[in-house]
Amino acid sequence: MKSQESISKNSEEFLKGIWRENPVFVAVLGMCPALAVTNSAINGLAMGLATTFVLFFSSTLVSLFRSFIPKQVRITTFIVIIATFVTVVDMLLAAWVPDIHKELGAFIALIVVNCLILGRQEAFSSKNPVGYSMLDALGMSIGFTIALLSIGVIREILGNGSLFNIDLFGQNFEPWIIMILPPGGFLVLGFLLLCFNRVLNKKSS
């Protein structure tokens, strides 16, 4: 009986980030990377994975040390931990996939100020045991990656006629360039939020 309960709590902590509390579509956190780097599917995916790495390891660390971190300087401590992992991921990407690293540019470094990551430390990891914190971080970052990927896919298909750099429509397709430019980011996310609202509204009524 008890193990069943803990399994359902585990899956609850994991799943809430993917749908019910999706960081981008529901909580509207981490907007800057969600819009800035999603001009193609592959960039969105890379950003999502980099954020996953940072969020997972900082949540784990914060949760491990949660009883040692003094309350007054907790935000500063979280930021130092996050900045350390961002530096790590910045160097890893520069070494492994220099092309993507060049394209994402300063936005990798800007993961530090992604409100999603700091928000999870403050709201969850600093209060919950390591296991739950890891699950929560994984769920949230998968939700974030899915959101980034779907924005990236839509913008790349509309704006470039391709998906993961594979041409979809052939010669006759006239790309809708505005979609891979900055305004496209705002518009696509705006319309995605509309769809999300509609689905949620239908469910509740």
Place this chain on the structure above:
Amino acid sequence: MNDFIWIFVSALLVNNFTLSYFLGLCPFLGVSQRLDTAFRLGLANIFVMIITALCSYALNQWVLPFAPYLRLISFIIVIASAVQFVEMAMKKLSPDLFRKLGIFLPLITTNCAILGLALFSTNKGYGFWEGLVYALGAGGGVTLALVLMAGIREETRLLNIPKLVEGTALNLIIAGILSMAFMGFAGLFST
């Protein structure tokens, strides 16, 4: 001199921080209900950006050549603490100014626009004066975007908007149209 004007206008209009780099979106979407609040937030932004330009110049000059891997950590911590000190000094010396800008300062310090400014001006290799002009332009651009957005949102309050569209979805679509308008500035300097 021409260079300075170019840097300023580029950061202000052509490469507007909010509308073409997507930096500082949280306050842009969150604190843009009222025109006067948005304007004051913009001023606070310019203020913090100038401090940022000074700090990042000092760090680039004297610290980071010896420890490049400390770039992110040192930027954030130094900027945050510098702003904290200025806030305290302001509270003591000019309570009036503090009341106008003070509440926004902690909110802005961990904003992506601030760290973005430090990183971009480092990447572009700007010197002291260039960095300062860049900060002024970027801050002005953020203020401009905030004020425009707040102005439009004040107008929409009188309209009859479907419940589904209200809130962030509508704001994002307005921002998209604003950003499209700003793209018109792209040809400004290519004579």
